[in-house]
Amino acid sequence: MENAGLPIGLDDVRAAAERLRGVANRTPVMTSRTFDALAGDGTRVFFKCENYQRVGAFKFRGAYNHIASLAPEERARGIVATSSGNHAQGVALACRLLGAPATILMPSDAPATKLAATRGYGATVVLYDREKTYPETFVQEYATTHDLHWVPAYDDPLIMAGQGTAALELVEEVGALDFFLAPMGGGGLMSGCATAVKGLLPGTKVFGVETEGADDWVRSLARGERVMIDPPATIADGIRTRQPGVRPFAQCRALLDGVVVVSDEEVREAMRFMVTRMKMLVEPTGAVAAAAVMAGKLGDLAGKRVGVIVSGGNVDPDVLCEVLTGA
Amino acid sequence: MENAGLPIGLDDVRAAAERLRGVANRTPVMTSRTFDALAGDGTRVFFKCENYQRVGAFKFRGAYNHIASLAPEERARGIVATSSGNHAQGVALACRLLGAPATILMPSDAPATKLAATRGYGATVVLYDREKTYPETFVQEYATTHDLHWVPAYDDPLIMAGQGTAALELVEEVGALDFFLAPMGGGGLMSGCATAVKGLLPGTKVFGVETEGADDWVRSLARGERVMIDPPATIADGIRTRQPGVRPFAQCRALLDGVVVVSDEEVREAMRFMVTRMKMLVEPTGAVAAAAVMAGKLGDLAGKRVGVIVSGGNVDPDVLCEVLTGA
Numbered sequence: 316m317e318n319a320g321l322p323i324g325l326d327d328v329r330a331a332a333e334r335l336r337g338v339a340n341r342t343p344v345m346t347s348r349t350f351d352a353l354a355g356d357g358t359r360v361f362f363k364c365e366n367y368q369r370v371g372a373f374k375f376r377g378a379y380n381h382i383a384s385l386a387p388e389e390r391a392r393g394i395v396a397t398s399s400g401n402h403a404q405g406v407a408l409a410c411r412l413l414g415a416p417a418t419i420l421m422p423s424d425a426p427a428t429k430l431a432a433t434r435g436y437g438a439t440v441v442l443y444d445r446e447k448t449y450p451e452t453f454v455q456e457y458a459t460t461h462d463l464h465w466v467p468a469y470d471d472p473l474i475m476a477g478q479g480t481a482a483l484e485l486v487e488e489v490g491a492l493d494f495f496l497a498p499m500g501g502g503g504l505m506s507g508c509a510t511a512v513k514g515l516l517p518g519t520k521v522f523g524v525e526t527e528g529a530d531d532w533v534r535s536l537a538r539g540e541r542v543m544i545d546p547p548a549t550i551a552d553g554i555r556t557r558q559p560g561v562r563p564f565a566q567c568r569a570l571l572d573g574v575v576v577v578s579d580e581e582v583r584e585a586m587r588f589m590v591t592r593m594k595m596l597v598e599p600t601g602a603v604a605a606a607a608v609m610a611g612k613l614g615d616l617a618g619k620r621v622g623v624i625v626s627g628g629n630v631d632p633d634v635l636c637e638v639l640t641g642a
Numbered sequence: 643m644e645n646a647g648l649p650i651g652l653d654d655v656r657a658a659a660e661r662l663r664g665v666a667n668r669t670p671v672m673t674s675r676t677f678d679a680l681a682g683d684g685t686r687v688f689f690k691c692e693n694y695q696r697v698g699a700f701k702f703r704g705a706y707n708h709i710a711s712l713a714p715e716e717r718a719r720g721i722v723a724t725s726s727g728n729h730a731q732g733v734a735l736a737c738r739l740l741g742a743p744a745t746i747l748m749p750s751d752a753p754a755t756k757l758a759a760t761r762g763y764g765a766t767v768v769l770y771d772r773e774k775t776y777p778e779t780f781v782q783e784y785a786t787t788h789d790l791h792w793v794p795a796y797d798d799p800l801i802m803a804g805q806g807t808a809a810l811e812l813v814e815e816v817g818a819l820d821f822f823l824a825p826m827g828g829g830g831l832m833s834g835c836a837t838a839v840k841g842l843l844p845g846t847k848v849f850g851v852e853t854e855g856a857d858d859w860v861r862s863l864a865r866g867e868r869v870m871i872d873p874p875a876t877i878a879d880g881i882r883t884r885q886p887g888v889r890p891f892a893q894c895r896a897l898l899d900g901v902v903v904v905s906d907e908e909v910r911e912a913m914r915f916m917v918t919r920m921k922m923l924v925e926p927t928g929a930v931a932a933a934a935v936m937a938g939k940l941g942d943l944a945g946k947r948v949g950v951i952v953s954g955g956n957v958d959p960d961v962l963c964e965v966l967t968g969a
Binding site for chain 1: 670672675693694696698917918919920921922923924955959960962963966967
């Protein structure tokens with residue numbers, strides 16, 4: 316089904332993997348006998364741990380793939396992106412590694428740690444007022460005015476292909492899978508991952524996971540068009556997007572077997588398990604796919620092999636401790 | 643220098659590795675570019691992550707090696723051990739896997755989570771009053787009275803050899819090292835690790851790490867005999883032993899290049915780095931060796947390759963959150 320009119324194909328993910336070789340971390344695949352036993356009789360769950368990726372999340376993959384693909388003179392003019400989270404750090408680090416000036420537009424109420432981390436990678440941070448500014452419009456205007464190249468967070472073939480290298484590595488390492496799960500925000504991660512998984516293992520069932528109230532993908536796939544939801548209040552801040560991206564929607568509509576929804580409390584329970592039992596720090600969004608397995612959202616998994624993307628580990632200590640201790 | 647009159651030799655560690663094959667986790671070796679940059683110009687630090695070992699700490703290695711080496715009829719009569727920490731869980735799980743009844747003597751004020759975890763592995767827990775009972779005496783009496791086999795926590799060749807498989811795997815995976823560091827409590831871990839490292843890489847400098855106030859090894863090595871210190875108040879609860887074990891003292895006195903001391907605040911800082919930047923949950927003792935590198939206790943490490951044992955990840959959420967947030 317190579318490409319078949321979709322925004323990206325398996326070859327794009329493979330090309331991204333070549334660009335990322337020796338630059339991105341080849342993150343470990345972790346397993347837990349205790350988690351397997353909770354998941355079902357004879358179930359094997361393979362966690363692809365992007366919390367151990369550079370900048371602490373998969374976002375580095377797509378950002379580097381995009382920026383490394385630009386012509387040198389385009390890179391030299393400078394890069395702009397907008398994000399209050401992991402995409403900001405991914406773009407900032409990729410720019411530093413590739414010698415491109417980076418400007419990141421961030422909401423003025425972004426956590427001080429995220430501002431500091433982004434500046435720490437050498438980026439110039441421009442603050443905007445979240446109440447008065449629609450970031451997608453602002454970043455495009457800013458790019459035009461300042462003659463900078465805009466790197467979108469998800470609605471972009473190079474970003475989608477770059478994120479898919481996480482699933483490519485997972486399949487290369489563990490082989491056959493009955494199920495594959497990843498969290499869905501704008502859909503960049505899932506677009507690339509579904510392309511890799513379905514390209515290599517056509518029989519694998521691929522499911523996205525959202526949280527209650529952040530179910531723009533469930534609604535959009537049911538309607539057959541991109542639905543915009545109210546700003547979601549979920550703890551999973553990485554998937555608080557209000558609408559699927561255009562290209563991710565085309566890609567995922569063609570490739571996914573479904574999208575399941577978990578509650579914030581199910582995410583918290585998965586986080587507690589992963590931190591206290593598996594000793595891995597994960598951010599709430601990083602626990603979303605594991606939560607779907609723990610909460611039985613895929614039905615009977617007895618004897619099945621399940622691949623799960625742990626998307627990131629950049630959790631604020633206050634949030635972590637609130638989840639762990641309830642205080 | 644194979645054995646040379648010491649309690650264990652490299653062959654004992656290799657035999658333990660055979661017994662543990664497919665049973666213990668071959669734990670990952672993690673690296674961090676940011677940690678490397680803090681450690682020195684061109685320094686490479688390799689973290690052997692026993693926080694991802696079964697039961698969350700290296701202790702499973704030695705316990706399983708000891709119990710698997712017993713005659714079946716001896717195992718069938720039952721095993722006893724005393725510990726308020728990771729050794730309890732290591733023995734309990736090894737017994738369950740090997741079909742041996744396990745009795746663990748634990749202080750009545752041990753954390754409820756540790757009691758529950760030990761019982762969760764199927765062990766019978768017998769509580770004792772820490773004020774009135776000296777555990778080493780109690781466990782030996784209990785073993786005699788109930789005809790059980792006692793598995794010591796560190797002063798035992800099979801325990802020492804089992805723990806050494808962590809360093810054996812590290813050297814197999816990363817090759818040459820200029821320095822090797824591990825925390826020292828009773829000395830079981832370091833005995834086996836130093837045996838593996840010096841056996842495979844005779845030129846590697848091997849250093850133990852203790853915390854201020856828990857420096858029984860520094861004092862004992864300086865005096866040339868085992869010194870007993872007052873009960874230490876360090877945050878690193880895994881190394882609150884008051885005196886080196888007899889066999890570990892003989893082994894480590896022959897093999898170590900030195901023991902360095904870090905402060906509790908240096909341990910906290912290393913914990914914060916490992917949790918927030920490396921996304922790994924570590925217990926305070928698990929951060930002790932990394933703290934020695936971060937705090938510059940080994941002098942100039944520019945261009946050096948350094949192996950570090952992360953001994954475990956069983957940290958109480960309250961302790962973790964106090965370290966992370968200061969609250």
